Amino acid sequence: MHADTKPRWERRKDARPQELLAAALDLFVDRGYAATRLEDVARRAGVSKGTLYLYFENKQELFKAVVRENVVQVIGQAESDMAAAEDASCTELLRTMLRRWWTELASTRASGLAKLIIMEAGNFPEIAQFYNDEVISRGQALIASILRRGMERGEFVTVDAQLMTHVLIAPVIMLMLWTHSHDPCGAGVDPEGYIETFLGLAQRGLARGTP
Amino acid sequence: MHADTKPRWERRKDARPQELLAAALDLFVDRGYAATRLEDVARRAGVSKGTLYLYFENKQELFKAVVRENVVQVIGQAESDMAAAEDASCTELLRTMLRRWWTELASTRASGLAKLIIMEAGNFPEIAQFYNDEVISRGQALIASILRRGMERGEFVTVDAQLMTHVLIAPVIMLMLWTHSHDPCGAGVDPEGYIETFLGLAQRGLARGTP
Amino acid sequence: MHADTKPRWERRKDARPQELLAAALDLFVDRGYAATRLEDVARRAGVSKGTLYLYFENKQELFKAVVRENVVQVIGQAESDMAAAEDASCTELLRTMLRRWWTELASTRASGLAKLIIMEAGNFPEIAQFYNDEVISRGQALIASILRRGMERGEFVTVDAQLMTHVLIAPVIMLMLWTHSHDPCGAGVDPEGYIETFLGLAQRGLARGTP
Amino acid sequence: MHADTKPRWERRKDARPQELLAAALDLFVDRGYAATRLEDVARRAGVSKGTLYLYFENKQELFKAVVRENVVQVIGQAESDMAAAEDASCTELLRTMLRRWWTELASTRASGLAKLIIMEAGNFPEIAQFYNDEVISRGQALIASILRRGMERGEFVTVDAQLMTHVLIAPVIMLMLWTHSHDPCGAGVDPEGYIETFLGLAQRGLARGTP
DNA sequence: GATGAATGAGGGTTCATTCAT
DNA sequence: AATGAATGAACCCTCATTCAT
Numbered sequence: 001m002h003a004d005t006k007p008r009w010e011r012r013k014d015a016r017p018q019e020l021l022a023a024a025l026d027l028f029v030d031r032g033y034a035a036t037r038l039e040d041v042a043r044r045a046g047v048s049k050g051t052l053y054l055y056f057e058n059k060q061e062l063f064k065a066v067v068r069e070n071v072v073q074v075i076g077q078a079e080s081d082m083a084a085a086e087d088a089s090c091t092e093l094l095r096t097m098l099r100r101w102w103t104e105l106a107s108t109r110a111s112g113l114a115k116l117i118i119m120e121a122g123n124f125p126e127i128a129q130f131y132n133d134e135v136i137s138r139g140q141a142l143i144a145s146i147l148r149r150g151m152e153r154g155e156f157v158t159v160d161a162q163l164m165t166h167v168l169i170a171p172v173i174m175l176m177l178w179t180h181s182h183d184p185c186g187a188g189v190d191p192e193g194y195i196e197t198f199l200g201l202a203q204r205g206l207a208r209g210t211p
Numbered sequence: 212m213h214a215d216t217k218p219r220w221e222r223r224k225d226a227r228p229q230e231l232l233a234a235a236l237d238l239f240v241d242r243g244y245a246a247t248r249l250e251d252v253a254r255r256a257g258v259s260k261g262t263l264y265l266y267f268e269n270k271q272e273l274f275k276a277v278v279r280e281n282v283v284q285v286i287g288q289a290e291s292d293m294a295a296a297e298d299a300s301c302t303e304l305l306r307t308m309l310r311r312w313w314t315e316l317a318s319t320r321a322s323g324l325a326k327l328i329i330m331e332a333g334n335f336p337e338i339a340q341f342y343n344d345e346v347i348s349r350g351q352a353l354i355a356s357i358l359r360r361g362m363e364r365g366e367f368v369t370v371d372a373q374l375m376t377h378v379l380i381a382p383v384i385m386l387m388l389w390t391h392s393h394d395p396c397g398a399g400v401d402p403e404g405y406i407e408t409f410l411g412l413a414q415r416g417l418a419r420g421t422p
Numbered sequence: 423m424h425a426d427t428k429p430r431w432e433r434r435k436d437a438r439p440q441e442l443l444a445a446a447l448d449l450f451v452d453r454g455y456a457a458t459r460l461e462d463v464a465r466r467a468g469v470s471k472g473t474l475y476l477y478f479e480n481k482q483e484l485f486k487a488v489v490r491e492n493v494v495q496v497i498g499q500a501e502s503d504m505a506a507a508e509d510a511s512c513t514e515l516l517r518t519m520l521r522r523w524w525t526e527l528a529s530t531r532a533s534g535l536a537k538l539i540i541m542e543a544g545n546f547p548e549i550a551q552f553y554n555d556e557v558i559s560r561g562q563a564l565i566a567s568i569l570r571r572g573m574e575r576g577e578f579v580t581v582d583a584q585l586m587t588h589v590l591i592a593p594v595i596m597l598m599l600w601t602h603s604h605d606p607c608g609a610g611v612d613p614e615g616y617i618e619t620f621l622g623l624a625q626r627g628l629a630r631g632t633p
Numbered sequence: 634m635h636a637d638t639k640p641r642w643e644r645r646k647d648a649r650p651q652e653l654l655a656a657a658l659d660l661f662v663d664r665g666y667a668a669t670r671l672e673d674v675a676r677r678a679g680v681s682k683g684t685l686y687l688y689f690e691n692k693q694e695l696f697k698a699v700v701r702e703n704v705v706q707v708i709g710q711a712e713s714d715m716a717a718a719e720d721a722s723c724t725e726l727l728r729t730m731l732r733r734w735w736t737e738l739a740s741t742r743a744s745g746l747a748k749l750i751i752m753e754a755g756n757f758p759e760i761a762q763f764y765n766d767e768v769i770s771r772g773q774a775l776i777a778s779i780l781r782r783g784m785e786r787g788e789f790v791t792v793d794a795q796l797m798t799h800v801l802i803a804p805v806i807m808l809m810l811w812t813h814s815h816d817p818c819g820a821g822v823d824p825e826g827y828i829e830t831f832l833g834l835a836q837r838g839l840a841r842g843t844p
Numbered sequence: 845g846a847t848g849a850a851t852g853a854g855g856g857t858t859c860a861t862t863c864a865t
Numbered sequence: 866a867a868t869g870a871a872t873g874a875a876c877c878c879t880c881a882t883t884c885a886t
Contacts (some may be wrong), residue, residue, distance in 0.1 A: 009871050011864055028388050037855065048872050107383050119330040123246045156266055163408040166400050167382050174381035177329060197374040205416030259847045456667050457756045459858065470868045541752040542808060585830040588822050592807035593800050599751055611799050619796040627838030644885055648865050732859050
């Protein structure tokens with residue numbers, strides 16, 4: 001008589017947002033933006049459709065929150081680290097940054113978000129804009145600043161910093177795509193080996209020969 | 212009333228599938244799978260919605276047909292060229308191959324298909340498999356063989372040929388994605404400059420220093 | 423821990439219903455029945471959504487309560503004034519009554535309620551009935567009795583008293599609607615000018631020409 | 634065996650819009666704008682939800698079409714008739730116009746639309762704007778121009794044309810509301826008598842005494 | 845064959861109502 | 866008594882698919 005009766009629902013205000021964001025990340029990554037149904041997100045988080053709207057204004061805001069939670073944070077950290085590493089060797093700094101990108105972003109579930117953006121940006125311009133402003137621009141600026149610093153100090157050969165930035169991020173982005181992609185293009189790529197191969201190429205390709 | 216008068220566009224019956232496939236390619240590339248409405252495909256092909264269903268069972272079959280139609284016949288030529296260039300410098304050969312990839316494939320509408328396949332592969336494993344076997348494997352083999360030849364001849368530093376192949380194709384694939392993407396990730400990238408920057412990096416990163 | 427300390431807002435318990443009714447009146451008048459969200463009513467009354475349900479069974483009951491609360495006590499005064507003005511000129515009396523209607527009723531928040539009742543009557547027959555018995559019938563009787571008296575005394579032309587009553591109240595009701603309406607039908611109508619124009623028309627239209 | 638089987642649906646392109654408009658008019662008038670569900674409109678017209686969207690872009694456009702079909706037309710006709718009646722007596726013209734308003738609009742199902750607009754204008758500004766532009770402004774202009782003409786010709790006493798217009802349309806609008814209202818405010822009003830009573834009042838109230 | 849009108853399952857979103865706290 | 870998190874039934878609208886013409 002003492003109530004084994006399960007309550008129809010539980011009140012867990014503090015945990016909900018995280019649970020919803022986790023569920024949303026999974027589904028967005030898995031199915032893409034358009035194909036993710038909010039009802040599924042809710043169910044996966046163990047709540048009803050309506051509850052989701054208590055925490056996120058709409059689908060787009062939910063997505064932005066997912067990006068903020070999983071990607072933007074990491075970029076911010078990298079930016080401050082970079083600022084704090086004034087006197088490190090640029091070669092080393094670049095290697096560190098690109099590696100971190102991999103370990104903290106590309107190797108996580110979050111890498112699926114990059115794929116999603118590339119895929120659906122055309123259909124959801126506002127989302128693309130947001131991602132560009134919050135993630136891409138800042139990431140590229142980070143890389144470019146390392147390149148410029150390295151060129152100033154004579155560590156690197158002279159290149160177009162912006163173009164080289166694009167070249168350098170391409171392999172990491174591709175790895176993200178390959179990793180969180182069901183397609184076999186990059187199947188069987190060992191991420192560790194891939195990253196090292198790439199870093200080696202970059203290091204040699206950028207290094208200024210010692211006179 | 213003479214029944215022998217040939218209807219004016221009898222011939223169209225044969226052309227219809229091609230027109231539909233062309234229209235579908237354009238729209239799939241532009242908007243992705245889910246966001247492409249069959250009514251738009253039909254209209255672009257100059258027929259009605261119902262007609263499309265006379266030639267393709269449903270949306271998914273149309274998509275498969277588009278891939279089959281557009282994706283295959285592109286590797287053979289490169290393979291024979293490669294075989295014919297036995298004695299060229301590997302540095303030069305690699306540069307030529309990667310450049311051709313860009314000029315003959317990546318810069319065309321077909322690059323949009325690559326993006327599409329990478330992105331929608333999760334929902335169409337069958338297509339992904341097909342694409343991998345017919346296109347990716349053969350392309351990768353081509354690059355890898357150049358790398359191996361260059362290493363044998365002492366032109367290149369020693370690297371893992373397969374991993375380096377992945378590293379080398381990444382920027383070209385990314386350029387394809389950027390080119391046929393509405394998203395701002397690679398917006399403003401000048402393809403020519405990008406390619407040259409990349410080729411320079413690769414050349415320096417692979418070249419064995421002359422003692 | 424002296425238990426005699428009076429909680430600071432014990433008294434509120436009694437005030438709550440009034441506060442809720444006031445809030446509900448404002449919002450119902452502003453937005454209509456369907457468009458009024460109970461959450462807004464609660465917030466405006468300074469309580470939470472759940473609290474509202476402690477005092478009113480549901481939205482419909484709240485609405486009924488609002489009507490009951492605001493609609494009745496308005497006719498009595500006019501009735502006794504009329505009785506006290508036995509010997510006034512009927513022309514003057516009519517003018518006074520219609521003016522008072524405007525100044526004491528139509529120009530206040532209560533006029534919004536009239537609109538609301540007229541408009542939502544279809545969905546709340548019970549309320550419509552109540553409103554009719556308590557307000558409309560008595561008001562109409564008042565006007566009609568002035569008309570009859572004026573006709574008896576030879577001040578007015580002969581008309582059907584009941585129909586003319588309807589005609590005479592129409593402009594005042596319309597002014598109520600226009601006043602508490604967001605719609606542009608009567609936008610820009612100056613109530614004072616409107617009333618005077620109307621009274622002039624009525625006076626001339628009713629006056630029996632002096633031979 | 635010869636097909637008593639009822640086809641799942643019939644193809645009646647030409648009749649559909651009218652059927653949908655009729656169904657929509659009924660429901661809008663009955664329940665108001667917000668409370669009318671498009672599915673009900675469709676069902677009443679004998680089609681499915683989706684079919685409605687083949688003919689009307691959305692709820693708002695459906696409503697506008699209903700107004701155009703039932704109200705705007707009539708105003709247009711009145712405008713041209715007015716223009717064609719250059720030399721008629723203004724007293725007569727005014728009487729004719731107001732009568733026509735009643736016979737062609739107010740006494741029809743369309744009068745419910747006026748109520749709807751007054752009721753919901755605040756919540757649907759765009760609709761209110763449309764109705765004002767297409768119906769109210771033109772109707773008021775019509776009445777005002779008769780008044781002005783009558784004053785110029787010495788038929789009418791001098792009044793503020795705009796205010797008097799508002800006064801004159803009020804009883805007709807009220808009659809519309811009463812007629813298509815479930816509420817009892819105006820219950821039992823005989824429209825014919827009401828109109829005549831009103832026209833008499835107006836005629837006497839406007840007429841310039843013959844010197 | 846060809847058409848395009850018609851269908852209906854669903855997806856995003858809102859909100860009256862309930863109930864664990 | 867009071868709260869506000871949670872629910873779920875609706876509603877508007879879209880679009881792949883069907884089928885009468």
